[in-house]
Amino acid sequence: MSEHSFSVLLSLLSPFLNSTIPSIPPNFVLAAAIYRLAHGASYKAVGRRFGLDSVDACRAFYAVCKAVNDQLGDLFEFRSDISRVLAAFGWISLPNCCGVLGFSRFGVGGELLGANGSLLVQAVVDSGGRFLDVSAGWPSTMKPESIFRQSKLYLGVEESRELLSGPVFELGNENSIPQYILGDSCFPLLPWLLTPYVRSDEADSFGSMEKAFNAVHYRAMGLVGTAFGRLRARWQLLARQWKEECAEFLPFVVVTGCLLHNFLIKCSEPMPDDNMRSLKEEELPVFDGQVNESGERMRDALALHLSRVSLRR
Numbered sequence: 378m379s380e381h382s383f384s385v386l387l388s389l390l391s392p393f394l395n396s397t398i399p400s401i402p403p404n405f406v407l408a409a410a411i412y413r414l415a416h417g418a419s420y421k422a423v424g425r426r427f428g429l430d431s432v433d434a435c436r437a438f439y440a441v442c443k444a445v446n447d448q449l450g451d452l453f454e455f456r457s458d459i460s461r462v463l464a465a466f467g468w469i470s471l472p473n474c475c476g477v478l479g480f481s482r483f484g485v486g487g488e489l490l491g492a493n494g495s496l497l498v499q500a501v502v503d504s505g506g507r508f509l510d511v512s513a514g515w516p517s518t519m520k521p522e523s524i525f526r527q528s529k530l531y532l533g534v535e536e537s538r539e540l541l542s543g544p545v546f547e548l549g550n551e552n553s554i555p556q557y558i559l560g561d562s563c564f565p566l567l568p569w570l571l572t573p574y575v576r577s578d579e580a581d582s583f584g585s586m587e588k589a590f591n592a593v594h595y596r597a598m599g600l601v602g603t604a605f606g607r608l609r610a611r612w613q614l615l616a617r618q619w620k621e622e623c624a625e626f627l628p629f630v631v632v633t634g635c636l637l638h639n640f641l642i643k644c645s646e647p648m649p650d651d652n653m654r655s656l657k658e659e660e661l662p663v664f665d666g667q668v669n670e671s672g673e674r675m676r677d678a679l680a681l682h683l684s685r686v687s688l689r690r
């Protein structure tokens with residue numbers, strides 16, 4: 378993190394750090410927490426470097442996580458600045474697209490979640506690798522669809538209708554499409570959540586429309602993997618397996634990492650490589666529930682549009 382970004386962040390957070398830990402200067406509190414997040418350093422190592430004891434290093438870390446969660450929530454722009462997101466997807470030929478939805482796993486040791494246990498984090502990302510909406514901390518034993526239907530994202534679209542409620546986009550030929558996001562095949566297909574075409578049996582083959590849609594969709598899904606890869610590369614604390622006894626804090630720390638990741642993009646800091654993409658990211662099962670017909674119509678309309686656009690190139 379550059380000195381400039383650090384001082385901007387410090388000016389945003391320092392009043393809240395001052396009131397939580399008055400005994401330590403806010404620049405030390407912030408630096409100690411960022412150091413732990415970036416290097417995955419233990420409280421003892423952090424303490425030695427910043428002249429704190431381990432208890433204060435731990436308090437500093439959680440004070441910063443809390444201040445980031447409380448103060449920087451608007452950096453998840455799904456609620457605060459969807460017009461910028463829409464315009465950027467427009468540039469890559471995805472009209473009215475508001476994001477790409479997927480999961481990533483964060484490993485947790487111990488018996489709590491079983492062997493190879495992990496917590497799932499559901500996230501919407503934009504075309505520039507920012508996190509737009511994050512729902513963290515679901516046990517990997519839960520079905521992706523159940524997680525999705527309980528998330529604030531789903532409730533915000535289906536119940537309060539405050540999300541994805543903007544104008545429809547005319548695709549031409551009397552077809553139009555509402556605001557939507559693209560989603561992994563583990564999610565149900567909905568009018569506002571477009572998942573890839575799946576072959577019903579091996580003998581089936583896709584037409585040019587399905588192929589065009591799936592190719593664009595596949596590339597877009599890569600944005601989710603890359604965003605999480607960069608998140609782990611930037612904040613190495615998140616690349617490690619978590620101890621079972623700390624698992625309850627993991628969601629809080631993941632959200633902190635995502636917000637600070639967005640903050641650094643906003644400060645135009647260079648992106649780290651996504652070389653920390655977790656290798657054993659096993660695929661989640663493909664959704665096999667009831668087909669939503671209006672979702673199918675929206676997907677077909679967009680697929681037709683995309684296949685025409687790709688012909689014109």
Ligand SMILES: *[C@@H]1O[C@H](CO)[C@@H](O)[C@H](O)[C@H]1NC(C)=O
Binds near residue numbers: 492493
């Ligand atoms: C855990 O992962 C190891 C290595 O990938 C695999 O051999 C083992 O079967 C997994 N265990 C469970 C319960 O999934």
Ligand SMILES: *[C@@H]1O[C@H](CO)[C@@H](O)[C@H](O)[C@H]1NC(C)=O
Binds near residue numbers: 568670671672
């Ligand atoms: C499809 O999904 C929409 C939005 O969730 C819902 O309102 C509609 O009733 C569903 N249609 C069918 C046929 O299931």
